[in-house]
């Protein structure tokens with residue numbers, strides 16, 4: 166069994182600080198980790214491959230991203246490779262997928278590609294589908310369980326509201342797993358030392374048979390949207406005209422009162438007046 | 451050593467010999483350690499010439515020295531990277547020492563500011579009296595001291611050891627020292643297949659060293675021998691720092707505070723300027739924190755609200771907060787510094803100098819790390835790793851003035867933590883100064899009557915004052 170795992174290096178959320186005035190990230194303080202869904206994919210790959218299997222770890226990123234590949238080697242990945250080009254735009258799921266596909270199509274293709282469903286930083290969740298498209302392989306996202314039977318993968322996938330879907334996929338395929346379905350094993354000391362000593366090979370555009378022009382995706386545009394500020398909510402203060410015990414109850418329930426209704430009776434024009442008065446009182450009209 | 455007579459220094463050297471490392475299993479207090487279960491390394495464990503445990507300043511210095519001599523060195527660090535576990539801001543006074551190891555080190559290292567101004571402030575709740583020292587002579591290479599941020603500095607320093615050929619392994623916690631007969635022959639890391647062999651293990655694992663205790667070289671400590679330091683890094687605009695602290699460019703200051711800031715708890719406070727942040731903190735003796743039921747961070751808040759501190763820290767944004775223990779009792783806490791196949795250096799050997807106006811650990815850590823590295827190299831040249839061979843570590847420490855400093859200041863910790871020095875004298879100084887400066891239409895009095903009057907009001911006998919003066923002289927003067 167040959168499995169390739171795609172890993173992404175992301176900022177450790179514990180080190181992310183946002184300037185309250187400019188909303189800019191303080192990048193000097195960031196430390197990086199492997200995206201949690203990707204480490205889950207790595208653990209699943211190591212389990213599926215077993216002792217005889219072959220797991221190769223791939224990462225598209227700058228030299229500092231070697232750290233996530235060393236993590237994979239320490240845990241037991243057979244080999245690691247970093248793909249990189251300085252021409253890569255900042256948010257580039259299509260370009261990233263293209264580099265990965267280009268590498269996977271050279272030499273001996275794996276039986277299975279595993280990755281995380283979405284990264285913990287940008288989390289667009291586009292990469293698995295784009296990668297499968299370039300490879301012309303089937304893809305399943307939001308995977309929570311995988312069992313292999315020959316060249317068939319039985320896959321469970323998470324749907325909304327707790328529902329699950331079971332599928333069969335013929336290999337080779339791209340399977341994108343959810344974060345938290347597996348916890349990456351603790352590396353042995355021997356593994357850790359081996360990983361620290363390993364030289365991580367790098368492939369750039371030339372080695373992948375690509376050109377900078379291939380990375381131009383005219384269809385891809387990113388639009389920044391700033392949502393409007395949410396309306397400020399007044400802080401609840403109890404009605405001072407009420408007796409003490411009622412005010413206390415109001416405070417305890419934080420002003421949340423049960424839904425109550427009132428049925429009006431009478432001639433329509435009078436009822437309309439009461440309704441309008443009601444709305445005016447509460448500031449709706 | 452300059453102030454010691456020849457006889458006195460000889461006596462000192464003998465004391466060093468008696469106290470450390472001559473008899474097996476004895477500690478400075480003479481309490482023998484219970485013999486622990488000893489394990490041997492599993493077969494097939496990888497071998498190194500030297501394994502250094504802990505990539506703090508002591509460990510990186512030791513690894514650097516040993517690696518430069520061509521030895522196969524492994525530097526083990528439990529954190530994600532060197533410095534990740536270290537309390538952040540600090541004043542580093544070992545510039546000249548490090549310069550010996552890495553010439554012009556400040557040109558490449560992540561330093562914040564060179565310290566040209568040092569202030570010693572005596573505080574009461576409302577008043578402060580300070581001695582303010584400033585010299586341009588500390589603004590010239592090799593400089594006297596720098597403010598540094600430990601996560602950056604420690605990482606850089608460990609990288610120097612790596613550049614010299616040491617192999618650094620992060621995320622590796624050492625759980626145990628491994629033995630064959632009476633010789634340390636390796637360590638066990640908390641991972642599968644975690645055994646490693648080495649001819650020499652150098653324990654640089656910091657205060658309250660687990661390794662030194664595990665190897666039976668150190669006793670358990672008393673609460674009055676340890677302090678707890680809590681520290682904050684406050685981000686502040688570079689321009690504001692220059693103006694507030696009257697700095698020109700990249701020069702900086704270090705303030706040491708004694709007195710009311712730690713209230714009834716024995717301890718002190720400090721504040722250092724970084725490039726665009728301040729490091730500040732308080733240090734409290736653990737026993738007196740417990741006795742007065744005070745939490746260290748409460749003291750830090752009290753400190754920051756003090757009228758002479760508040761305007762200095764105003765507007766600062768907290769970037770880091772951390773706490774760490776400090777070995778305080780100096781000389782009385784020194785462990786047995788070596789045994790067959792093993793050396794102890796830095797805070798692990800309690801080589802941290804804490805006495806009122808001094809808070810120096812990093813410089814002694816580097817010095818003792820260098821001495822340990824040199825001893826390991828010499829042992830390799832003779833292929834003799836016995837306790838007798840490693841005893842030369844003590845000689846190196848003495849040659850570097852480390853042990854002599856700790857011996858000559860051995861009375862300081864007791865004095866500094868005494869209640870009179872902690873609270874009464876700062877009060878007296880402040881009250882006296884207030885009388886000197888206050889103008890209220892009464893007669894202007896001379897200094898001696900003011901002093902005597904202040905003493906009388908504080909209800910303290912001149913005999914005590916003389917006793918303390920003698921103690922202070924013995925601790926700091928001669």
Ligand SMILES: Cc1cc2nc3c(=O)[nH]c(=O)nc-3n(C[C@H](O)[C@H](O)[C@H](O)COP(=O)(O)OP(=O)(O)OC[C@H]3O[C@@H](n4cnc5c(N)ncnc54)[C@H](O)[C@@H]3O)c2cc1C
Nearest residue numbers: 504506507508528541624655656679796797810811812815
């Ligand atoms: C609040 C505070 C303020 C201070 N301010 C100053 C100052 O301004 N100037 C100054 O000179 N000194 C100062 N000190 C003292 C100084 O921090 C220490 O003396 C110095 O760090 C000692 O260096 P070291 O290398 O011996 O130990 P450390 O710096 O403590 O390094 C020990 C290293 O060992 C690692 N380690 C520990 N156990 C294990 C294990 N089992 N396995 C693997 N790795 C392990 C740790 O992660 C750490 O990286 C201060 C201390 C405190 C607490």
